[in-house]
Amino acid sequence: MIKAVKVAMAVGMAVVLSACGGAEEAVKVKDTLVVGQGADAKTLDPHATNDQPSSRVAVQIYSQLVETDKDMNIVPGLAESWKSLDDKTTQFVLRKGVKFHNGEELKASDVKFTLEAMIASPTVAHIVSAIDSVDIVDEYTVNVITKEPFGPLLYHLTHTAASILNEKAVKAAGDAYGQQPVGTGPYQFVDWAVGDRITLKAFDDYYGGKQAIPNVVFRNIPEGTNRAIALETGEIDIGYDLEPIDKDTVRNKENLALVEEESFSVAYLGFNTQKAPFDNVKVRQAISYAINADDIVEAVLMGAGAPSSSPIGPKVFGYNPEIDRYQQNFDKARELLAEAGLPDGFKTTIWTNDNPTRVQIAQVLQAQLRQIGIDMSIEVVEWGAFLDGTSRGNHDMFILGWVTVTGDADYGLYALFNSATHGGAGNRSFYSNAEVDQLLNQARTSIDAAERKELYGKVQVILQNEVPTFSIYDQYQNIGIQKNVLGFSMAPAGHHKLRGVSFAG
Incomplete structure (x- = not known):
């Protein structure tokens, strides 16, 4: 019996051809894991940004x-x-x-x-x-x-x-570090085609052991439906944050799996509280009474979330389950607008990044606010420009999410609502309240868990009354994945680690 073995190396896979008794069989061995996410990283300097795509x-x-x-x-x-x-x-x-x-x-x-x-x-x-x-x-x-x-x-x-x-x-x-990152992690930086993809390779000397998959590519695929299509065609192995409309398609494919879990993320509507008329709490409350979050969860998310009453989700330490949600009440909303001196409503804009789900949420909000005389136009802004603009306070209203990465209320509340964190540090509503500052500072300096929980509960009561942000829903996260990808698990914060992931066979 004669064996002839040829090994042809190509980016993304190795093809091994073996002949036995004249019969040839091609065995494809993948050496690259391709991950699709909805936006490109902003920088890979962890001190220069705090956004999800970069952190992933x-x-x-x-x-x-x-x-x-x-x-x-x-x-x-x-x-x-x-x-x-x-x-x-x-x-x-x-x-x-x-x-x-x-x-x-x-x-x-x-x-x-x-x-x-x-x-x-x-x-x-x-x-x-x-x-x-x-x-x-x-x-x-x-x-x-x-x-x-x-x-x-x-x-x-x-x-x-x-x-x-x-x-x-x-x-x-120097200033180029964000494009030349050096860490101790399982994968090291190779190159970055801005707007398209980031390529990493396994680090031979990783203290946790070399990874089974030699290469990882993060693809920038803004449209969720396109991420689902890329999964179906095999262009990507993992797709983050699929659109609700595509979930069943992925779930029903024989070679794909859909994983959906609760996360630490809350989606919210933010107000620029330093800009009229949103500097008036009655205007913010009026808008809150005009919103029906159940419609958004049902129509846009197709059930992949739960209407929220707090900036932190139920899985986060310090969550207050006793806070009531705003229930849609157009009469109450119009009454509050009149008390604010705006009986005929007003014109405004809302910013969202080029995320289809957020655009659809903005469209639902647009229709709901129209019922109380608010004429709201929607501006879809590129992700980097969105982050820069909202950090400078150029917006009226905006849609964003916040992930309580640490699982502790301090991270979920301090960054978004403390007077010291205006702008890019998290407080894009530019909210200031001396009592909230005091409670947050008291809670973070306590090492008594029960006391901390009580203090965070009080903060959430104040925030629900003053609504610098309107919490729309507690977000479920999902991924679509090829069934031959093994060892992947989701992180509640959304920063999924690829350490330990391998291909079947």
């Missing part, structure tokens, strides 16, 4: 001191252990021998550099603003000291923005 790529490149497991328990990351030295000091002991993608070894100096740079970042400083100093004990030991006791510290350090950077790489790249 960054989480493959970087690692954090600590991580959360599927049950949101804190587990080791780059730190193999940690302990509290007192109520303000937490000591982390790093794994030895961890390599960055540039070959440098992880040291305590990198942790100090990262957290101090994070504190200096206007975009993500709010996540670690409780930290007073970072002290190096030795090359592999670091103390993180907070200004006051800070209950959610470990959860905040699991955030993608708290990814540990290599000081040498950041300084060498």
Whole structure:
């Protein structure tokens, strides 16, 4: 018997041809996982942005001191252990021998550099603003000291923005670092065709072991239906955030699976509270009474969500289940507009990014607000311009989502509603309330879980009355996936890690 073996390597797959007794069989072995998501990353510098598309790529490149497991328990990351030295000091002991993608070894100096740079970042400083100093004990030991006791510290350090950077790489790249990222994660950056795709490759020296899939490509496919089509044709292996109308199609394909789970995400309508007439609480309340969120969940989401009464979802620590939702009441809405001096309504605009679901939500809101005399035009804005414009306050109203990444109410409420986080840090409604500031600060400095929960409950009551944002629905997240992709699991925050994923066969 004669065997002839030819190996032809091509980007994306290897084709092995074997002949036995004259019969040839082609065996295709995929070496690239292709993921489709709805927007391109903005930057891969975790200190320069806090958006979901960027974080979904960054989480493959970087690692954090600590991580959360599927049950949101804190587990080791780059730190193999940690302990509290007192109520303000937490000591982390790093794994030895961890390599960055540039070959440098992880040291305590990198942790100090990262957290101090994070504190200096206007975009993500709010996540670690409780930290007073970072002290190096030795090359592999670091103390993180907070200004006051800070209950959610470990959860905040699991955030993608708290990814540990290599000081040498950041300084060498300068302003270009966001396009030349260097981490300790399972995949390292290869190249970026802006607006199209980001290519990564498995890092041979990853401390958690080399990955089974050598290459990962993130494709920018804005239309959800196009992501579903790409799944059907095999162009992509995983499609994030499919449109409701496409879910059954994917679910019913023999080679595909649809996975849908509750998330930490809430979709909301934001008001620019520093711009008339939205600086008047009665106008915001009037709009809230004009909205029927059940219609949005049923007609747009096709049931993939639940009408919300809070900026944080039921799975988040600190959620207050006792808050009533606004129920559609056009008479009450018109009455409030009249009390605000606008009996005939007004003209305004709403911004949304080029996300089909959000555009449809805007269209439903447009029809509902028309019933109380509000003539609202819809402006669809490219994602990067949307983030920049809303951070500057150029909008009237906007549709956005917020993911309480850490699973703790501090992250879900502080960034969106504290006076210190106006703009890109999260508070795009530019809301300020001294009592809310006080309650949020008191809750984050407490290490008593029951007290923290009570304080966050009070904050949610105030927010539901003053409605700087109207919480539309608690969002379910979904992915479509080829059935030959094994080991993938969804993260409640939406930053799904591809670590450990493989192909069948």
